[in-house]
Each structure stands twice: as C-alpha cells, then as structure tokens.
Ligand SMILES: Nc1ncnc2c1ncn2[C@@H]1O[C@H](COP(=O)(O)OP(=O)(O)O)[C@@H](O)[C@H]1O
C-alpha cells in the first residue's frame with residue numbers, strides 16, 4: 097500500500113516559487129488500476145515521482161509498503177525503488193545498448209537473482225507483452241509501442257509492489273496505446289499487478305478502474321468505477 | 322555486466338568514443354614526440370662532447386685550465402690508480418700545447434694535440450675523421466692536420482712541417498714531422514687551428530718526457546657526476562684538478578639548461594591544453610548522457626555502479642587512446658631519429674661553435690614514451706573525476722526532465 101498524506105511540493109525555480117502540489121492525501125492499494133488525470137502542469141508527474149520515492153515532498157509523509165521513505169538514505173532509497181517500485185517513463189526508458197531481453201534482465205541482475213530465474217522470468221514477461229520474437233532487438237530497432245512494452249516488462253521483472261507509469265502512452269499512436277493498455281489490464285487482472293499511471297488521454301482514462309483527477313496541485317475528484 | 326555495459330556504451334556512439342580516443346591519441350603523440358626531440362637534442366649534444374675531444378670529465382694539473390702552459394703538466398703515474406676504479410673504463414692521456422708551424426714561406430700558430438693513437442681510435446674514433454691520407458700507424462707517425470690548416474697553408478700529404486715554440490720549463494721546442502693525413506673536425510674553428518700528433522712526438526717536441534697536460538676520463542656509463550666523484554676521491558687533488566664538461570663548457574651547459582627549461586615550459590602548456598581539451602570532451606559527454614544516468618538511477622541502479630560503468634568506459638578508452646597514441650608516435654619518432662632535423666640559423670651557429678653537428682635526432686629512449694603515456698593516462702582519469710562527481714550529485718528527476 098502507498099499512503100501519502102498532506103503532500104506539498106514547492107519548486108524553487110530561480111526566484112519564482114512553483115507550488116506543484118498543495119496538500120494531497122491519497123492511498124493506493126495492491127491490485128489497483130489507477131489513472132492520475134489532469135491537464136499539463138497540474139502536478140501529475142510530481143505526484144507520481146513522490147509516491148514512487150523518486151522525489152521528496154516539501155511537506156507531508158509518504159509510506160510505501162509500510163516504509164516511511166523519508167527515513168531512507170539515498171542509497172537505501174535507490175535499493176528500495178529497485179525492489180518495490182517498477183517505473184515506466186514517457187519515453188527513452190530503456191538502456192540503449194542492451195537488447196530487449198537484456199533490458200528486462202537488467203534489474204534482476206542488480207537484484208542478484210540467479211540465472212535460471214532470470215531467464216525464465218525474462219522469457220515469460222516478454223511473452224506477456226507480446227514480444228517473444230523481438231528479444232534480441234536493441235531499443236532503436238523497435239517501434240515506440242514495442243519499446244514501451246519492453247519497459248512494462250522490465251518494470252515487472254524486479255517483482256515490484258507497484259508499477260508507476262508517467263504518461264506511458266503519450267508518444268504512442270492509438271493502436272499502440274490500445275495494445276499497451278490491453279497488456280497492462282491483462283497483467284492487472286491475471287497477475288494482480290498494481291498499476292498507477294498518469295495520462296490526459298480520454299481513451300486511456302476510460303479504461304482505468306480508478307480515476308484521480310488533479311488540478312493545480314490538488315485532488316479535484318477521486319472515483320472508483 | 323557492468324563491463325558489458327561499459328564496453329557496449331563505447332561502441333554504441335562511435336563518434337563520441339572516437340572524439341575521446343583521438344584526443345588522447347593526439348595528446349600522447351604530441352607529448353612523446355616533443356619530449357623525444359628535446360631529449361634527443363640534449364643527448365646528441367652530450368654524445369658529441371664525448372666523441373669530440375672533451376669527454377665528460379678531464380684531469381689536469383692544478384691550474385692548467387686557467388693557464389694552459391706545459392709547466393702545468395703532470396706525470397701519468399700520478400693517476401695510474403684510477404684505472405682500477407669501477408666506473409672508469411680508460412684514461413686517454415693528451416698533451417695540449419701551442420707552437421708556430423712553418424712550411425716554405427708560410428707560418429701560422431696552431432694548437433697541438435698529442436694523443437695516444439690506439440686509445441683515440443678506439444674510444445672517440447678519431448680515425449674516422451680522417452678525410453685524406455691515413456690515420457697514425459706504427460710505421461706512419463707524423464701529423465694529422467685540420468682541413469682548414471691544409472687550405473690556409475696550401476699543404477698536401479707528405480709535406481714536412483717545422484714546429485717552433487716553447488717547451489717544458491722554458492726549454493725550446495722544435496721539430497719537424499711529415500703530414501700523414503687530413504682530418505675534418507666538423508667545425509671551421511677547430512679545422513683552422515688543430516694539428517694532431519702522437520703523444521710520443523708531442524713529448525719529444527715539448528721536451529716533456531712521461532708527462533701530459535690532460536687525461537680524458539673514459540666512462541662506462543653516461544653518469545659523469547659519479548665518475549667525477551670517483552675520480553676526485555682517488556687522486557691527489559692538491560696537485561690535480563678534475564673538471565666536468567659543464568665546468569669546461571659553461572656556455573654549452575647554459576644552452577642546454579635554457580633549452581630544457583623552455584622544453585618543460587612548452588610541455589606544461591601542452592599539458593594544460595591537453596587537460597582542457599579532454600575536460601571539454603568529458604564535459605560534453607557527461608551532459609549528453611545525464612538523461613541516461615538519470616534513468617539508471619531512477620529504476621534502481623546504485624550510483625556507485627553507474628560510476629563504475631563510467632570509470633570502466635574511461636579506462637578502456639584511455640588505454641585504447643594511449644596504446645594507439647604510442648603506435649602512432651613510434652614511427653614519427655623513429656623517422657626523425659633516422660633523419661634528424663637539421664638546425665638552421667642562429668641555433669646552428671651556436672651549436673657548431675661548440676664543435677657539434679647541428680642535427681637533432683629524436684631520442685628513442687622508451688622511458689619518454691612510457692612516462693608521457695602514463696601522465697596522459699592519469700590526466701584522463703583525473704579529468705573524469707568531473708563525471709564521477711556529476712553522477713554522485715545527480716538528481717534523476719532533474720536529469721530526466723531534460
Ligand atoms: N523540477 C522542477 N522545477 C521547477 N518547477 C517544476 C519542476 N518540476 C515541475 N515543475 C512545475 O510544477 C508544476 C507541475 O508539474 P508536473 O508535475 O510536471 O505536471 P504534469 O506532469 O501534470 O504536467 C508545473 O508548473 C511545472 O512547471
């Protein structure tokens with residue numbers, strides 16, 4: 097479970113202070129398929145970064161899987177992310193010099209998992225995202241949609257508690273978007289993988305099971321369907 | 322896995338790696354070539370001293386250098402014990418005197434050098450300086466005259482020269498010897514005034530039996546400082562003086578040290594340029610890649626591991642650059658060793674005044690290459706501290722915001 101309470105985030109961008117988040121309380125449970133929705137600049141990325149332990153709030157507390165992440169050192173936090181959170185970013189997620197298979201395997205190597213488990217899991221995940229025939233391709237040899245699918249597979253490889261995806265479909269055409277959503281939804285339903293993703297694409301919003309709308313750094317609405 | 326990442330990163334962006342590696346190659350080439358040239362010049366001058374008449378170290382009777390008279394001479398038995406010294410390979414006795422030399426109508430003052438023919442042949446290859454006639458032999462005692470002497474006095478082989486001068490302890494020096502050969506001492510100055518005869522003849526001419534004015538100390542190594550100390554320790558310094566080439570040729574010493582300081586200065590500038598250009602490269606590369614580093618840290622790769630990858634990349638490229646640099650530098654250095662650079666103008670004049678060839682062959686001393694390759698390797702590593710620092714302080718969110 098992720099619990100974020102009274103989250104404020106202020107950026108000191110030179111002389112101008114930007115209040116990106118102004119008091120957000122949110123709770124995300126295992127198995128959710130949640131969209132964070134809002135116009136550009138509303139604070140979606142900031143919120144995802146904070147609940148994913150990538151950024152620290154100016155005020156407020158974040159507990160991820162019962163850990164108060166404010167209490168972790170920099171290295172502990174990196175390790176915590178490795179073992180508890182899977183990330184999918186908007187683009188250029190993958191390590192350019194590694195093949196699809198190696199990208200998926202990468203986090204498991206960092207986790208020091210044994211070879212057998214790595215191979216088994218990599219194969220399984222690439223199959224789950226429909227890329228079993230692309231395993232030896234480098235990112236620049238794949239389409240944007242394929243790259244995002246590899247990114248999803250990689251995010252799952254470390255067996256995280258949550259997968260956070262910041263506008264994962266922003267750079268995809270509608271077919272690839274639908275395809276990626278299908279895969280995420282199936283993983284959510286069949287494997288009970290928790291997905292939290294931000295978007296402002298109505299077709300993506302329509303498929304979310306819970307929609308949290310933010311505007312001006314505040315939660316405007318939070319509805320579970 | 323980290324090594325694999327580093328390795329692939331190098332080959333992924335060939336342009337980037339090529340820039341880095343070639344800047345290292347260029348640095349190595351430049352530093353090694355410059356230094357080889359400089360050490361070559363320096364070494365060549367010194368080698369010239371040894372193969373000229375000076376030698377590195379000489380023994381004289383005390384006061385001879387100040388006042389070059391035959392009265393300031395000494396007996397060879399006084400330095401006999403030196404031959405047992407470890408660093409000393411031989412002692413070459415000489416008589417340096419002056420006399421008026423005449424042939425038919427012309428006469429001219431000359432510097433007379435009495436030498437041991439066998440020793441000078443063996444050690445300074447005096448015989449190879451003969452350009453006409455022959456070197457001394459058992460049957461051919463006589464004179465080797467400088468090329469210039471021959472021209473001025475219009476002499477030819479076989480002519481007999483008559484000598485007149487002052488001998489030992491006020492005696493009269495006179496004698497007549499035939500010319501057996503003409504030598505070229507490479508510099509007009511020396512050629513115009515030098516006449517070489519055997520030591521025995523000189524002793525006879527100057528009535529200086531068993532005595533010499535000079536003994537050149539032959540060394541096994543070029544370590545003349547040690548040899549000078551050894552010599553000083555083994556002889557009676559109340560009677561004799563031991564001088565090294567720097568004392569005998571202070572001007573040459575100055576020339577070399579100015580040249581060396583200049584070389585060090587140029588090298589310092591060169592290394593600053595190298596450092597800045599490498600730093601520029603590193604700066605650019607680090608900026609280019611901070612997004613990538615940001616992703617790695619965001620998804621859970623510890624900074625230390627990212628740093629290891631970066632360091633591995635640097636080390637691999639540094640090794641490649643340094644090795645390639647040495648490979649490129651070698652033919653350059655070799656070429657200019659075989660085809661020495663010819664000095665011209667003022668430098669040439671100064672150098673030739675000391676009796677040396679105005680040629681600079683590059684030095685092939687491998688320690689020059691290894692030293693400067695090593696220095697550049699270290700510079701590359703030091704410059705990369707910037708990257709490490711950058712990764713250490715990297716905020717993945719900022720890096721990924723672009
Ligand atoms: N590192 C930062 N420095 C300064 N301002 C920032 C930074 N990150 C985000 N902001 C500002 O915070 C606000 C929220 O941004 P963001 O969370 O990226 O919104 P969204 O993802 O919904 O577009 C914006 O006004 C943005 O300009």
Ligand SMILES: [Mg+2]
Pocket residue numbers: 140141142262263
């Ligand atoms: Mg955003």
